[in-house]
Amino acid sequence: MTFNDLLPPGMSAEDALTILVGLAAFVSVFAVWNGLIARDPMGGRIKSIVRQQEALRAGMLAPRRRKERSDGALTAMRQVVNKLNLLRSAQADKMTLRLAQAGWRNKDAMVVYLFTKLVMPFVFGGLAVFVLFVMKSYDFSTGMRALISLGAVVIGAYAPEIFISNARSKRQLALQRGLPDALDLLVICAEAGLSVDAALKRVSSELSRSVPEISDELGLCAVELGFLPDRKEALANLNARTDMASIRGVVNTLLQTEKYGTPLAQSLRVLAAEFREERMLKAEEKAAKLPATLTVPMIIFILPALFVVLLGPAIIQVLDTTANMN
Numbered sequence: 001m002t003f004n005d006l007l008p009p010g011m012s013a014e015d016a017l018t019i020l021v022g023l024a025a026f027v028s029v030f031a032v033w034n035g036l037i038a039r040d041p042m043g044g045r046i047k048s049i050v051r052q053q054e055a056l057r058a059g060m061l062a063p064r065r066r067k068e069r070s071d072g073a074l075t076a077m078r079q080v081v082n083k084l085n086l087l088r089s090a091q092a093d094k095m096t097l098r099l100a101q102a103g104w105r106n107k108d109a110m111v112v113y114l115f116t117k118l119v120m121p122f123v124f125g126g127l128a129v130f131v132l133f134v135m136k137s138y139d140f141s142t143g144m145r146a147l148i149s150l151g152a153v154v155i156g157a158y159a160p161e162i163f164i165s166n167a168r169s170k171r172q173l174a175l176q177r178g179l180p181d182a183l184d185l186l187v188i189c190a191e192a193g194l195s196v197d198a199a200l201k202r203v204s205s206e207l208s209r210s211v212p213e214i215s216d217e218l219g220l221c222a223v224e225l226g227f228l229p230d231r232k233e234a235l236a237n238l239n240a241r242t243d244m245a246s247i248r249g250v251v252n253t254l255l256q257t258e259k260y261g262t263p264l265a266q267s268l269r270v271l272a273a274e275f276r277e278e279r280m281l282k283a284e285e286k287a288a289k290l291p292a293t294l295t296v297p298m299i300i301f302i303l304p305a306l307f308v309v310l311l312g313p314a315i316i317q318v319l320d321t322t323a324n325m326n
Contacts, residue, residue: 074108077115086114095164100241102167103213117160124156125149171213172244178211179246180279182218183272190265196254197225217242231258246275 081087087110099109131137132145140148182203189199204219217238224234232255239251249271257264 074111078108078111080118081111081114084118086118087111097240098164098168101171101243102164103171103216105241113160113164117157120156120159121153122156124159125153128152172242174211174213175217175242175244176246176275177279178207178214179250180272180276181211182207182214183250183268183275187265187268187272190268196257196264197222200225217247246271 086092092110092114095113096110099105099113128149128151132140132148185203185206186199189202194202200218200222204215204222207215207218220241221234221238224237225231228234235251235254239248250268253264253267253271256262257267
């Protein structure tokens, strides 16, 4: 089977190469344009914290039921999820916590996830069946087409979980990188005489642009400390939303300060120095792995072009000489 056999009918190798070059140019221009745009990363996060604060205040003072306005697509998703009782499943609470760790804490996020989890296998499988059996774009056997369609269904079933896992990992990495700076600011606020609530709010506002993830979590923790009847519950929620060993150490330090009255500034200073040293060690480890990591891209992308530049003229000259001899 050659490369031309894999192409759809009526498309040549030159056409496929032209399409790939056009896509590469579009992706390059889009990446440069996307990098030059200045965005405000805190717009949506501030609104989310304000909504969370209003919800906590409403639940503490006068809880009332009200009908929220939502768009038609979200309403349809909610109806499907409610009819199938997906929100009452055993995995619903666990996925709600994973969505919170990925940065999505509202109820609609769980509805969208469950609906996507339900629909994506049919979407991927339907596209595979349409391309392989209806359009017959590729000359595969019937068994191979069925196997590819089954693989598409499996990919569609696991795609939402993979997406959530990647978003959760990226958020935890951002939290880990910004935690030492946040602890330094907390030390300064504690030495200045601010309470834990005021210190968390101050640090959240200071880190709103540089580290929006840690600012979001600390701001929400400060809000919960002010509204929840038990302050331990607010710190436990922070620990559950992040699920990180470093955050767990900070939470334990804050709990000890609340319970025993131990000096907060000194403990946070030790934690900040430890986390900063750990971050430096990880950076040095990545720098040490860089030569080995660049070996494969250099062999694949740089050496062929180098061989073409060095050996291309000699090969052309040999071919011309051979043609003249004939």
